[in-house]
Amino acid sequence: MITRRDFLKNSVLTIAGAALPLAAFEVVDPKKLMAMEASDSSKLRWVFLVDTYKCVGCGMCVKACKLENEVPYDASVTRTWVERYVLTKDGKIWADSPKGARDGFTTSKIDLAADGFEDIKKEDIEKAFFVPKLCNQCDNPPCVQVCPVGATYQAPDGVVLVDRTWCIGCGYCIMGCPYGVRFFHPVYHTAEKCNFCYHRITKGMKTACVDACPFGARRIGNIKDPDDPVTKIIMTERVSVLKEEYGTKPQVFYIGLSKEVK
Amino acid sequence: MLAHGELWTVKELFVYPNEFIYWSIQIVMYPFMTGLVAGAFVLSSLYHVFGIKQLKDMARFALVFSFALLFAAPMPIVLHLQFPFRGINVFMTPHFTSAIAAFGVVFFSYGAIVASELWFLYRKHFVEVSLKLREKQDKTLVEWFRYLIFCSLTLGVYDVSEEALHRDEKAIKVLAGVGIPVACFLHGYAGFIFGSVKANALWMTPLMPVIFIMSAIVSGIALCMLTYVIVMEIKKFFAAHKRLSGPGRFPTTEEIKGVEVHVIQMTAKYLLFFMVAAISLELLDLIFRGYTAVKSWDVIRSVIYGKDFTDIFILQYGIGNVIPLILFLLPGLTIRRAVLGTILVLFGVFMMRWNVVIGGQAFSLSFAGYMHYHMPIIPHNWETFKEGLFGAVGIFVMPFVLFWVIAKIFPVFAEARQE
Numbered sequence: 001m002i003t004r005r006d007f008l009k010n011s012v013l014t015i016a017g018a019a020l021p022l023a024a025f026e027v028v029d030p031k032k033l034m035a036m037e038a039s040d041s042s043k044l045r046w047v048f049l050v051d052t053y054k055c056v057g058c059g060m061c062v063k064a065c066k067l068e069n070e071v072p073y074d075a076s077v078t079r080t081w082v083e084r085y086v087l088t089k090d091g092k093i094w095a096d097s098p099k100g101a102r103d104g105f106t107t108s109k110i111d112l113a114a115d116g117f118e119d120i121k122k123e124d125i126e127k128a129f130f131v132p133k134l135c136n137q138c139d140n141p142p143c144v145q146v147c148p149v150g151a152t153y154q155a156p157d158g159v160v161l162v163d164r165t166w167c168i169g170c171g172y173c174i175m176g177c178p179y180g181v182r183f184f185h186p187v188y189h190t191a192e193k194c195n196f197c198y199h200r201i202t203k204g205m206k207t208a209c210v211d212a213c214p215f216g217a218r219r220i221g222n223i224k225d226p227d228d229p230v231t232k233i234i235m236t237e238r239v240s241v242l243k244e245e246y247g248t249k250p251q252v253f254y255i256g257l258s259k260e261v262k
Numbered sequence: 263m264l265a266h267g268e269l270w271t272v273k274e275l276f277v278y279p280n281e282f283i284y285w286s287i288q289i290v291m292y293p294f295m296t297g298l299v300a301g302a303f304v305l306s307s308l309y310h311v312f313g314i315k316q317l318k319d320m321a322r323f324a325l326v327f328s329f330a331l332l333f334a335a336p337m338p339i340v341l342h343l344q345f346p347f348r349g350i351n352v353f354m355t356p357h358f359t360s361a362i363a364a365f366g367v368v369f370f371s372y373g374a375i376v377a378s379e380l381w382f383l384y385r386k387h388f389v390e391v392s393l394k395l396r397e398k399q400d401k402t403l404v405e406w407f408r409y410l411i412f413c414s415l416t417l418g419v420y421d422v423s424e425e426a427l428h429r430d431e432k433a434i435k436v437l438a439g440v441g442i443p444v445a446c447f448l449h450g451y452a453g454f455i456f457g458s459v460k461a462n463a464l465w466m467t468p469l470m471p472v473i474f475i476m477s478a479i480v481s482g483i484a485l486c487m488l489t490y491v492i493v494m495e496i497k498k499f500f501a502a503h504k505r506l507s508g509p510g511r512f513p514t515t516e517e518i519k520g521v522e523v524h525v526i527q528m529t530a531k532y533l534l535f536f537m538v539a540a541i542s543l544e545l546l547d548l549i550f551r552g553y554t555a556v557k558s559w560d561v562i563r564s565v566i567y568g569k570d571f572t573d574i575f576i577l578q579y580g581i582g583n584v585i586p587l588i589l590f591l592l593p594g595l596t597i598r599r600a601v602l603g604t605i606l607v608l609f610g611v612f613m614m615r616w617n618v619v620i621g622g623q624a625f626s627l628s629f630a631g632y633m634h635y636h637m638p639i640i641p642h643n644w645e646t647f648k649e650g651l652f653g654a655v656g657i658f659v660m661p662f663v664l665f666w667v668i669a670k671i672f673p674v675f676a677e678a679r680q681e
Contacts, residue, residue, distance in 0.1 A: 003381075005672070018422075028406060036284055038271055049673075060456060074263050075263045075264070075265050076265055076279055077265040078280065081278075081280075082277045090455050093274075093630070093632060095276040095628070096276060097276075097278070097279055099279070100279040105362050112274070112275050112276075113272075113273035113274050113277060113631065114273060114274040114634075115270050115274055115275060130580075142461060144359075145359045145360065146361070146362070146459070147357055147358045147360055148355055148356065148357055148360040148361075148362035148363040148365070149348075149351040149352055149354075149355050149356070149363070150355050150357035153352075153439060166348070166349075166351060166355070167344075167345070168343050168345050168348040168349055168351050168352065169343050169344020169345045170339070170342070170343055170344075171284040171285060171342075171344075171361060172279075172360065172362055172455075175461065175462060176459055176460075176461055177282065177287065178460070178461035178627060179278075179627070180278035180279075180280050180281045180628075181265075181280065182280065182624075182629045183280040183282075183321055184265065184266040184267075184284070184344060186263050186264070186265050189266070189344040189345065190344065207425070211384045212349050223325060223601070225600075242473050245557075246461065246478065247460070247642060262276065262627075262628035262630050
């Protein structure tokens with residue numbers, strides 16, 4: 001006959017004994033695991049690869065970016081844009097990016113802003129090409145260095161982010177960026193920039209611009225993963241970066257970058 | 263939908279889509295105002311530290327004025343912020359790799375030095391006023407208020423013995439001495455904010471802080487001279503008025519004028535010295551840029567010698583530097599000539615700030631395009647008000663209003679006359 005005391009004693013023991021091995025198993029949330037993986041900078045470093053030979057200046061990437069990241073469609077500021085370069089036979093370099101090429105380059109006229117338009121005859125053109133631009137997610141980001149309140153910071157995976165709740169809107173980061181990728185968001189009035197669609201890439205998706213590009217001119221990858229096709233190209237082919245002389249160590253790599261590119 | 267800066271920026275040729283004149287008139291005002299603070303303080307220290315007796319009258323005035331300016335100095339930055347009320351974040355989470363983050367530390371340590379120097383300087387005055395008011399029977403409400411203010415300003419120390427006052431003087435000397443490097447740091451650091459921006463080809467030079475300090479002292483001295491003359495003129499007016507209206511010993515117009523001319527002539531010498539230093543450094547920077555002619559030189563040259571030629575060579579160097587130099591160098595400096603000279607010097611320093619801040623954004627980061635700044639004059643919303651002419655004028659007027667208030671507690675000239 002089991003006494004009440006023994007019954008309680010044994011019950012507690014059984015429960016405790018059963019609970020112990022269960023506690024050894026941590027309930028693993030896949031999201032948490034991915035985040036942990038992402039915070040390990042030895043395993044993940046986002047980089048971007050632009051193949052300028054493939055870019056036709058359609059502006060799909062700019063359009064997709066604006067819609068995805070809620071940058072007002074009609075505002076002239078944009079997280080990514082496409083530049084057109086036209087070199088004429090007399091040695092002149094013409095460049096423009098009307099509205100960041102949101103609607104593509106639909107005319108042969110070069111937009112000279114206050115100076116109007118310059119229509120270049122086809123036979124005068126020596127060479128012409130398009131160059132997509134976006135944040136370089138620098139390894140030595142000057143924008144992070146100059147932020148007085150730490151509202152902009154670099155994630156362990158290399159992407160530079162902005163905390164909209166803490167940014168004071170001094171504009172120092174905009175001044176500090178040699179690539180002109182930063183601006184004040186017309187609605188939130190805080191510093192704004194391309195973040196490689198952080199909300200997408202952290203969930204295993206590609207950036208909006210990469211998905212929108214019909215020609216595969218834009219690709220995103222993990223430079224720490226030797227099997228990543230983007231990494232393979234960067235490691236084995238001839239690539240270059242923009243404005244290396246500033247010492248910012250940009251992480252957007254270009255195939256076919258010409259010396260005329262500003 | 264307009265982006266910030268789009269309203270007052272006109273682009274020419276190839277400029278990146280996100281580029282605008284983001285740092286506008288208030289960022290011109292910021293180094294201008296801090297420059298005046300630092301300059302006024304250095305001027306007052308010339309007397310306290312180096313014992314330049316001729317500047318005694320000016321020194322006291324300059325210190326009080328510097329204190330008034332100090333409150334106005336951070337205002338342009340606050341007005342420029344997209345979130346003025348988040349400005350406090352700079353003190354809460356300072357990110358010390360940023361030059362702006364040091365603002366709190368530098369500003370408050372400098373403010374503490376000026377405030378304590380003022381306290382030692384005016385301690386005797388506080389004690390006298392509060393004792394007089396304490397003894398007075400049936401005080402009016404205003405007198406009660408004054409009594410409370412002066413009582414608390416004494417900080418409970420009523421010892422005004424010869425020995426105590428001597429110690430005060432020593433403290434003033436030490437504080438003024440420590441204050442000089444801190445004042446220079448306050449402003450040199452404003453120069454560093456610009457000079458350290460590697461993305462901006464016009465700003466990036468290690469000379470920037472030094473150039474800023476020199477021109478700061480120039481502008482500070484000039485403003486002190488100008489305000490001194492204005493105050494003296496007002497005094498002259500009242501002295502004449504009082505002599506007519508009643509008996510009593512009041513200084514005659516000639517007496518005041520005699521002191522005035524002497525002080526102005528002495529101060530002008532120091533102004534000249536710092537002006538020469540400032541101009542030399544600025545020219546050195548220009549020559550060096552032209553000589554080394556790095557990648558950015560083509561676009562910078564087209565801005566300096568082309569787009570901004572009038573602003574730089576006519577307004578800044580011509581009207582702001584050469585003409586006042588001639589005015590001050592001609593023998594027999596008169597008050598009228600000094601006033602004209604100081605106004606031109608102030609204008610010149612303002613144009614220098616303008617040409618650095620606005621000129622630095624006059625060309626695109628692409629080095630293939632230009633941006634022109636059209637300052638909003640008539641405001642039609644909050645943004646065009648605070649970052650327009652009215653905002654800037656408001657900031658410039660502020661220290662004078664503050665000075666008028668502060669001078670009620672720290673009498674600048676009355677005491678000097680008694681001594």
